Amino acid sequence: MNPAKKFKGKHLQTKSAQSNRQWQVTDLVQPQFNSKYSTEEFLRAAADAWSLTEKQDKQVQIAETKCLVYKYPFNCCQLRNFVDDDSFLHQLKHELLSLNFHEKSNDLYKFHQSQDLKKVTTAAVSALKKFLYSDFRQWLIQVTGIELNSTVDMSCARYNHTDVLLCHDDELEGxxxxxxxxxxxxxWTSADGGNLDLYTVDERKQPDRIVTSLVPVWNSLAFFSVTPTSFHQVSEILAASSNKCRLSVSGWFHGKPFKRPPTYIEPVKYLSKPEDMDEDDFYTWISPAYLDPSTQGDVQSTFSDKSEIQLQEFIQPDKYGQLCEALHSLQASDWITQGPANKRNYECSESTSLVVLNEARKFFHSEAFFLVLSNLTGLKLHRLASTPSSSENESSSDEKPSNGTSKSKKGSSSDIDPCCRLQVSRWQTGCYTMLSDEDAHGSEYALDVWFFLSADHWQLPHGGQVSYIARGEDEELLTICPSNNCLALVYRDQDTMRFVKHINSLSGDLKHFTINGVYYDRPPNRE
Ligand SMILES: O=C(O)CCC(=O)C(=O)O
Ligand SMILES: [Fe+2]
Structure with a gap:
């Protein structure tokens, strides 16, 4: 085929003529593919560049055109000046912006998507579909050598200020x-954000670093082949003006599905057993209110109804102040970024250089804390815990129920082996976690613990809230916003998953911290 022949469409009309006639004269609305991209010479050079396996050239410019083939980290082609006369695109944009858009927001993204373009029959949208599904598909087959069938997806996305599409690989059957x-x-410039960022992969084939960023350009089309390692993201939109948006039409050309490598399973994280802590030291940390049996009873009864509770002023104000100060004083090198980017991006510190931070870790790991958690929740996280079933026939005790050593033994201790996994984390612009099962495997139930610090001025539009949803559903079951000196407890089963919403640039240079983790009554059995 000589594609040049195929692309000789009718010339576009002037903008004013179009806007008068756009709804009636559909056959005059045609995308006219940049004629430079359909010559034999171009096609040969583009196919050669695409199939180059040596990646010493980061990018190849084809035959002095505005076509760039990025070779690193994976093949991605950008065709600038995609159509010769961009008045077609102005009309397309006008049609698209008049469609109904709905907000899409979850762990992976926040943007607006139009109604399904399959059902849209306006002139420019129809003409674009016709072009992409036929001539351009043939062109892609020639350049990439990838066999494509007639299935093509197409939708329209509108990204506004703070919208984002986090790291993913696009993989789906076909x-x-x-x-x-x-x-x-x-x-649109790079200062407006919304780059298409491409990630390298590490030795486990997980996304590692962004090495190529494509700034979206008016009248350009980018394409890349979808593979198990085609990790990419749309970086946060920084353009704050309400009438500046990143509008795009995107989708996938389909072909024969190929065999994928098995999904990477993350190594099991270390679980610790409750530790001894001096009783007097323990009392210097916890707010006395949470040791009071009647408060504990009230908390427990709310928790057993709702499976969650947020306890304000959880630790004593002086310890809280010292801990915030200590966390802010840690060096940049004390914080280690947690990845991979398709699962999470935030920082943790294991620094042991600060006494108060070490003490805090000890507090949250202590036998006494496990027992207090049991008393606050009714869960049996300590062999001395009085759970609702074990205490039915016993009168309630007046003694301080905080420290296991001073409490009489109740219930059976043989069936529990409590443990927890805790981390000290720092959260700021760009941080997030995605839905994951990491702590649910092999364990039916777990108690999530979130202790928030230094969250002054934190607001919901910044992101950073912890969202719980039922597996496979979109609806949020629970949202927890960071709040100073607040301990949030959530009892979840293996079908309840959580994520921390992407923290966007509205948060400025705010940083907050959490001591967060999971508590189990026995170690989960992981296969
Ligand atoms: O808009 C872009 O640059 C990329 C969009 C994307 O990755 C997607 O829709 O899956
Ligand atoms: Fe994608």
Whole structure:
């Protein structure tokens, strides 16, 4: 085939003529593919660049055109000046912006998506579909050598200030080539954000570092082949003006599905057993209110109804103040980024250089804390805990129920082997976690513990809230917002999953911290 022949469509009309006639004269609305991209010479050079396996050239410019083939970290082609006369795109944009958009927001993304373009029959949208599904598909087959069938997905995305699409690989049965036609404002610059960022992978084939960033450009189309390692993201939109948006039409060309490598399973994380802590030291930490049996009873009864509770002013104010100060004083090198980016991005510190931080860790790991947790929740996280079933026939005790050593033994201790996994984390702009099962495998139930510090001025629009949802559903069961000196307890089963919403640039240079973890009555059995 000589594609040049195929692309000789009718020329576009002037903008004013179009806007008068756009709804009636569909056959005059045609994307006219940049004629430079359909010559024999171009096709040969593009196919050669695509199939190059040596990656010493980070990018290859094809035959002095505005086509760049990025070779690193994976093949990704950007066709600038995609159509010769961009008045077609102005009309397309106008049609798209008049569609109904709905907000999409979950652990992975926040943006607006249009109604399904399959059902849209306006002139420019129809013409674009016709072009992409036929001539352009043939062109892609020629350049990439990838066999494509007639299935093509297409939708329209609108990203506004603070919107984002975090790291993912696009893999889904049959998807072979991802494409994005950018309809951003013509003055869009890298300062407006919304880059298409491409990640390298590490030795486990998990996303590692962003090494190539494509700034979206008006009248450009980017495409790349979808593979188990085609990790990419749309970085946060920084353009704050309400009439500046990153509009795009994107989707996938399909072909024969290929065999994928098994999904990577993360190593099991270390679980610790409760530790001894001096009773007097323990009392210097916890707010006395939470040792009071009647408060504990009230908390327990709310918790057993709702499976969650947030306890304000949980530790004593002086310890809270010292701990915040200590966390802020840690060096940059004390914080270790947690990845991979398709699962999480935040920092943890294991620094033992600060006494108060060491003491705090000891407090949250202590036998006494396990017992207090038991008393607050009714869960049996300590062999001395009085659970509702074990205490039915016993009168309630008036003694301080905080420290196991001063309490009489109740219930059976043989069936529990309590343990926890705790971390000290720092959260700031760009941090998030995605839905994951990591702590649910092999364990039916777990108690999540979140202790928030230094969350002054934190607001919901910043992101950073912890969301719980039922597996496979979108609806949020519970949202917890960071709040100073607050201990949030959530009892979840293996079908309840959580994520921390992406923290966006509205949070400025705020940083907050958590001491967060999971408590089990026995170690989960992991296969
Ligand atoms: O808009 C882009 O640049 C990329 C979009 C994308 O990755 C997707 O929709 O899966
Ligand atoms: Fe994608």
């Amino acid at each position: 998807r072979r080539i991802a494409y994005i036609l950018y309809l951003v404002d013509e003055d």
